[in-house]
Ligand code: ADP
């Protein structure tokens with residue numbers, strides 16, 4: 191079989207991208223596969239080509255209703271018969287399509303997971319041969335992921351009902367261990383061929399900004415890029431709405447997208463953005479999976495997301511066309527508070543909670559390290575690199591003077607030691623700055639010999655240095671909602687004078703918002719959410735919260 195010829199003739203491409211050939215070969219030889227490739231790595235071709243070459247019908251299960259039509263149209267243009275089944279069809283259209291599927295008019299059928307176990311569809315599949323099922327965005331099956339879709343859990347039940355167990359091809363851009371384990375386990379993949387291609391996106395430039403006025407930074411940035419397209423991610427619906435209004439008032443062309451908007455409204459916003467009618471999309475993480483806009487020149491995270499995975503996937507929506515693009519994360523401490531609150535809400539003290547806090551801390555470290563950001567990201571995804579600096583991230587390009595902060599570090603480390611490694615960042619910083627905070631006195635911490643030994647700094651400055659020391663491994667944090675700062679073997683080296691510590695740039699106070707306001711805005715989101723679910727279920731709102739499992743609510747939240 192000349193796969194290269196098929197690639198050329200049907201798709202017009204000269205050569206396969208990394209992993210594509212192997213995955214296609216694997217499927218054609220009858221093996222289950224697990225393709226882990228970064229966003230825009232070219233996963234679709236890996237199931238489209240086998241579908242073309244196999245007898246019978248290939249089902250493509252995808253959560254992305256809005257993208258099905260585009261993919262099907264593109265396939266038809268290349269002369270490949272394809273169709274889709276999802277909730278956008280009228281029952282009349284649906285009936286016709288089902289009949290066409292029965293009479294073998296399509297090679298590929300895209301289907302939303304909710305449709306699989308419907309009587310109409312089950313009826314049809316008994317009459318046709320389905321040698322291969324592709325499960326796109328297969329991380330949606332895992333509750334560990336940020337895109338968990340309960341309907342994906344329906345897939346195994348559907349497969350079990352088929353006359354013959356088809357070959358399964360699973361595809362995702364998510365590579366964390368727990369999720370991979372879930373994909374293999376829940377879908378019961380049979381000794382799958384697992385291909386992980388490189389995760390590096392060389393055309394993306396990574397930047398972290400902290401201790402800045404975010405709004406000012408953003409406006410400045412956008413002004414210089416009025417001719418380019420970009421996405422701005424915020425943590426909550428409320429923030430999306432207020433930023434949308436503000437930018438609109440300032441004359442920017444913006445669209446917004448979040449889970450609180452109606453389906454049509456969202457579709458319209460997405461189309462406006464995709465077809466270049468608006469240059470900026472302001473959105474929660476509800477926007478994005480599978481978005482194929484090639485010329486996104488920047489992705490700005492106005493709020494820090496919940497973990498590296500979510501970050502890399504969202505940032506990865508920049509530069510799909512291979513042109514240079516920027517991924518900027520604006521860090522502020524209140525984002526940490528916000529994320530912790532969301533974790534509490536979504537995990538409800540289950541065993542997932544600890545993992546969620548751990549993953550959050552890894553991202554906080556990313557925001558504070560001096561290491562190459564790209565290296566941190568790739569290392570997180572299990573990729574080893576043979577270089578130390580990429581030369582294309584804000585840390586590699588940071589040419590600010592390095593300051594010797596060994597003395598500060600020593601003071602902090604000894605304070606952690608004197609506080610018996612039992613307090614969080616804020617408390618340690620309070621003691622060092624000599625804060626008059628009531629809690630300090632209630633615990634008698636003002637009697638410690640390290641109380642006030644850094645009074646020339648504000649508590650906030652000291653917090654920032656502590657977070658830097660954590661990010662660089664001089665300190666560590668325990669897991670959980672209230673992490674405690676602990677010493678590491680590296681702390682000993684500093685305390686004994688064997689290692690010096692350097693930090694770039696000024697130590698400036700960070701903007702900070704009262705925690706109260708954060709909670710309030712989140713509570714409002716939750717109230718809206720409760721209302722929405724209640725309406726959908728036709729029950730009074732008080733039934734929904736707090737009794738509804740928060741897991742269920744988490745699906746709706748952004
Ligand atoms: P993913 O699903 O992995 O995010 P897609 O399948 O949407 O990525 O592919 C991303 C883009 O790359 C698409 O525009 C696709 O046509 C293009 N593409 C895929 N394979 C190749 C190839 N072998 N050569 C050139 N372009 C390709």
Ligand code: MG
Pocket residue numbers: 233234326480
């Ligand atoms: Mg895809």
Ligand code: ZN
Pocket residue numbers: 561562563564565579580581582583584585586
């Ligand atoms: Zn770098």
